Amino acid sequence: MEICCKINGEERKLCFEPHERLLHVLRRHGYYEVKDGCSEGHCGVCTVLVDGKPVKSCLMFAAQAEGKEITTARGLGSPESPHPIQQAFADEGAVQCGFCTPAMILCAHHLLQRVPDPSDKEIRRALDGVLCRCTGYQKIIKAVKTAAQRIGGEAK
């Protein structure tokens, strides 16, 4: 079957089998920043934003993306022009193997959109759907705080 949706601001047509989940369809269409970890909803590295909200793309049916706006980490910034959250992750050493990073950044983005100056507790809860097996999370939490400060500074 075929659907139309917007991915990172671009109109796209996606083709897939009716039972397929969004994760596998996105990767087949070249969105490799969406990672395939467990494929059963536990690890969260496949998280994308659908109409601005983080969801696990390994469980969402691709057919449900019809008419939706999907954002992957690539949609936030590029190596030449990174988003402040992406820059903060690099500066704070919040990236080790990098496998969870796109999902962490998208969850952090969703949090900072709603809560510009989050507490530790709010950051931990916002990231609770994504597993990181390298960092122990401390540097990731620090990076989200740094990003919040920088974005807040820009706004002022």
Add this chain to the structure above:
Amino acid sequence: MEFLRPKTVEEAVELLDHPHALPVAGGTAFPGKPNAERLVDLTSLELNYVEERPDGFHVGATTTIAELERSPVAEMAGGYIRQACEFLADTPLRNMITVGGNIACGHLWAHLPPVLMTLGARTIIAGKRKRELTVYEVVSAGLQRGELIQEVIIPKLGGRGVFKKFALTRTDYAAVSVAVYWDELGRRVAVGGLVRPQRLGDLEGQIDITPELLDRAVDELNPVPHPHFDPEYRKHVLKVLLQRAIAEVEH
């Protein structure tokens, strides 16, 4: 296989009346390729709402847990429903899991059924004929072919509720869960996690919960095997959580 996206409840009911049809919404209950010939998506039915009416809060079946948590019904009875939503899976999953799915899938670990049972919530079931079932009836007997939960009606109550769970991590499946609601008319108790969600009537009539009463009520339960915790351990945890929740709610 086919994936169909009906726009009305009537259309969905018709499409679900098929020997190998599966209703889907959040999609979280069955990873991998579903064992069905027809997937019927319920997320275009406009059942995504929480409305306050004279007979209670009407919650559409495809309202997500994240939306429920931010709605006024979550704050009723001392934030009772908010407590059940707070660590119901994790943030991305709460944007997917629906109220109807959390009830209809009949999972032991589902947070909403025990809470809704103590609040006396009813479900409106769409099918060839519309019917009303309690949450316990849906969880224990399931729905018939061609049926779906359309709406949950939660009475407006002025008491207090406490939900507690025990799991490997805060966001993991509940290995034990308890829901206690209390107001001037009395106490209502429900459990889940180790058994199919159900009320514990033995603990509802008495004012004082003696250790003997607690033992009797819990020892009757027959826990479903769990990969990490043995049945006796989970029964012990259940007694502790029940005591804490009852003390907290009636404080």
